[in-house]
Amino acid sequence: MPAQNEQSLNHDPHRAARGERPSRGHRPSGRGRRASSATFGSRTDVGCVRDHNEDSLVVAPPLFVVADGMGGHAAGEVASEIAVNVIAERAPEHPDANELGRAVQAANHAILKAAHEGRGREGMGTTCTAAMLEGERLVIAQVGDSRAYLLHKGKIQQLTRDHSLMADLIEAGQLTPEEARVHPQRSVITRALGSDPRTVADLYEINVDAGDRLLLCSDGLSGMVLDQDIEAILNRVSDPQRCASQLVNEAIAAGGHDNVTVIVVDVKGFAEKRRRKVARKTKITIAFVLILLAAIVGGAAYGLNYWVSTAAYLGVDQGKVAIYRGVPGEFAGMSFSTLEKTTDINVDDLQPGLANRLTENSITCDNVEAAESLVAEYEQEVLNKKQTEDERDRTHDEAQSDDSKASGQSASATASTASSEKTQNDDTSPSTSGSGDAA
Numbered sequence: 001m002p003a004q005n006e007q008s009l010n011h012d013p014h015r016a017a018r019g020e021r022p023s024r025g026h027r028p029s030g031r032g033r034r035a036s037s038a039t040f041g042s043r044t045d046v047g048c049v050r051d052h053n054e055d056s057l058v059v060a061p062p063l064f065v066v067a068d069g070m071g072g073h074a075a076g077e078v079a080s081e082i083a084v085n086v087i088a089e090r091a092p093e094h095p096d097a098n099e100l101g102r103a104v105q106a107a108n109h110a111i112l113k114a115a116h117e118g119r120g121r122e123g124m125g126t127t128c129t130a131a132m133l134e135g136e137r138l139v140i141a142q143v144g145d146s147r148a149y150l151l152h153k154g155k156i157q158q159l160t161r162d163h164s165l166m167a168d169l170i171e172a173g174q175l176t177p178e179e180a181r182v183h184p185q186r187s188v189i190t191r192a193l194g195s196d197p198r199t200v201a202d203l204y205e206i207n208v209d210a211g212d213r214l215l216l217c218s219d220g221l222s223g224m225v226l227d228q229d230i231e232a233i234l235n236r237v238s239d240p241q242r243c244a245s246q247l248v249n250e251a252i253a254a255g256g257h258d259n260v261t262v263i264v265v266d267v268k269g270f271a272e273k274r275r276r277k278v279a280r281k282t283k284i285t286i287a288f289v290l291i292l293l294a295a296i297v298g299g300a301a302y303g304l305n306y307w308v309s310t311a312a313y314l315g316v317d318q319g320k321v322a323i324y325r326g327v328p329g330e331f332a333g334m335s336f337s338t339l340e341k342t343t344d345i346n347v348d349d350l351q352p353g354l355a356n357r358l359t360e361n362s363i364t365c366d367n368v369e370a371a372e373s374l375v376a377e378y379e380q381e382v383l384n385k386k387q388t389e390d391e392r393d394r395t396h397d398e399a400q401s402d403d404s405k406a407s408g409q410s411a412s413a414t415a416s417t418a419s420s421e422k423t424q425n426d427d428t429s430p431s432t433s434g435s436g437d438a439a
Contacts, residue, residue, distance in 0.1 A: 040064070040265040041241030043248045047220060048256030055218050055261040056080035056126075062134040063091045064263050066146045068218040070192065071124030078120035079194050083107040083128050095132040097139040097203040104128055104141045104193070104201040111194035125194030128201070129160060129216050136269040138208050141201035144192050147222050149230065150206070151213040156231035159204060163191035186223065210269030213240075217247070220260035224251040240264040312340065312371040314363040321345040321358060321378060323371045328362040340368055343375050349382045 040061070046053040054069035054076030067083045069076030083104075090103035107128065115122050127144025140148050145162040161167060165188040166180040180186060191199060208214070213234055221230070225247070233250060237243035244264045251260045313328050314321060317339065326337030347355045357363060365371040 039240055039268065040263060041239065041244040042261075042263045043241075043244045044261040045220075045248050045252065045256070045259065047259050048252060050259055052077065053259045054080055054126075055220070055259040056084045057216075057261050057263060058084045058088045058130075059263060060088055062095065062132050063088060063130070064133070064214075064216055064265060065128065065130040066216040066218055066261050066263060067129075067193075068127040068144065068146050068220070068259065068261070069124070070126065071121055075121040075124035076126065078114065079111050079124040079126040082111050082114055082120075083126050083193055086110045087128070087130050091130070091132065095134050095137050095139040097141065097205050100130055100132055100139055100141045101201045101203050104130060104143060105199075108143075108193040108199050109197060112197055115194065123194075125192040127163075127189065127218070128193050130201075131214065131216060131265075133208070133214060133265060133267065135273075136208050136210070136267070138204075138206040138214065138267075140204040140206070142204070143199060143201045144189050145222075146216070146218050148204075149215040149217070149227075149234075150208065151215070151231065151234045152209065153211075154231075154235055156215075156227055156234065158227070159206065161202065162189075163202075164189045181223070187219070208267050208269065210267055210271040212267040212269075214263075214265040214267065215247075216263040216265075218259060218261040220256075220258035221247055221251045221262055223258060224254040224256070224260070234264070240266050310367050312365045312368045313337070314358060314365065314371055314374060316347055316358050317342045319347055321347060321350070321375060323368060323375060324362075325368055328364070340371075343379070345375065345378050345382055349385070350378060351381075354378075 040059060042057060042059050044053060044055050044057055052073055054071075056065075056067045056069065056077065058065035065084050065087050067080035069078070069080030071079060084107075086107040087100075087103045090106045092099035092103075111120075111125065114120050115124055127146040129140065129142045129144070129146040129148050131138060131140045131148055138150075140159060142148065142160045143163060145164045145167075147162065148159040149156050150159050164186075166175065166183060166186050168190065169175040169183075170177060170180055175183065193199060215230070215234065229250065230247065233246050234243060237246050241264075244262045247262045247264070248260045309325070311325070311327050313324050313326075315324055315328065316322060321343045322339060323341040323343070324337045325340045326335075328337060330336075347358055350358070363374070365374060
């Protein structure tokens with residue numbers, strides 16, 4: 001039993017006055033038990049009628065045992081203590097119904113042997129309800145009328161079947177549970193450790209859930225307090241140690257006709273393991289997200305750097321088309337471009353729309369090679385434009401020359417015509433004169 005439980009039992013003057021003795025907790029020697037996925041509380045009390053306590057219990061998670069001895073003074077308590085000690089020593093490390101059942105059988109043989117050797121008395125015996133709880137698995141080995149209850153979703157259910165005359169009569173339909181509670185033979189049991197070497201325990205394997213509550217008790221509780229009242233206390237008192245004490249107090253208030261022993265165990269199940277698993281997954285997820293984020297940021301930075309280092313655009317430098325490496329504009333006062341080359345192309349030599357684009361904005365390119373290819377196209381356009389203009393000028397000059405020649409030829413022709421007419425006139429004049437003379 002944990003130190004805090006032992007201390008609370010040993011230092012309660014009211015319990016000492018009633019003859020209550022500390023519960024027999026057992027810590028197995030030679031091997032340690034791993035921590036149980038449960039929290040628990042326990043209490044045993046002599047009651048109001050008996051002069052000594054024949055009950056014993058073990059709280060050694062994941063093992064919990066209640067034993068209710070019989071046979072009178074120096075007998076019942078001996079039998080119950082032998083039982084819990086042997087079971088604590090022989091119980092498996094982890095819940096195993098068959099192994100736990102064999103531990104109970106060993107306890108039975110040990111009690112018979114002790115009685116034969118003079119330890120205790122002949123005829124001494126004990127009930128036994130042993131439970132092992134780990135995670136969400138519960139196994140029980142039970143002999144006699146000490147009970148195991150489970151509170152599941154606020155409702156109590158009896159897990160074990162009493163080995164008693166009253167249970168047999170109730171099952172046969174000869175008594176009601178209410179009649180059995182006041183029957184004069186209500187304490188007669190039909191199976192106990194120490195009575196028969198062939199005695200075996202009933203075994204139970206049960207799946208429980210986190211939030212369930214296990215109750216092991218001697219008939220000093222179940223015989224004095226109704227199940228619905230036990231259910232109410234189990235639901236009302238959340239702390240298992242206070243709950244165990246309250247159940248014992250309830251039995252004493254009802255008369256305390258027998259020793260009362262109670263163990264209350266809260267099932268944590270896999271809740272803690274799930275919490276740790278979720279926490280571990282959360283840490284892994286956060287680490288993964290951070291790594292992914294770092295990879296994204298690093299990739300983005302690398303991509304940006306690669307893009308800036310390979311991208312290019314065309315702009316204007318001192319009136320000429322220029323090639324820049326990077327991207328145009330600024331961000332947070334930082335420029336992401338450098339002048340790669342200033343060409344010989346005058347912006348004014350380009351088409352007006354293209355010149356405006358270069359002057360007011362820029363022309364982006366995938367890389368410097370693409371920019372140089374575009375510049376080559378502009379150079380060719382400028383060259384073609386110049387050739388066209390030169391051809392037009394040459395044609396114009398030739399046309400003007402032809403016009404000059406034509407004008408000259410026309411003037412010569414006019415002069416020649418005038419000369420011919422004059423010659424003809426000169427030739428005509430003497431003939432006329434001669435005619436006159438002749439006349």
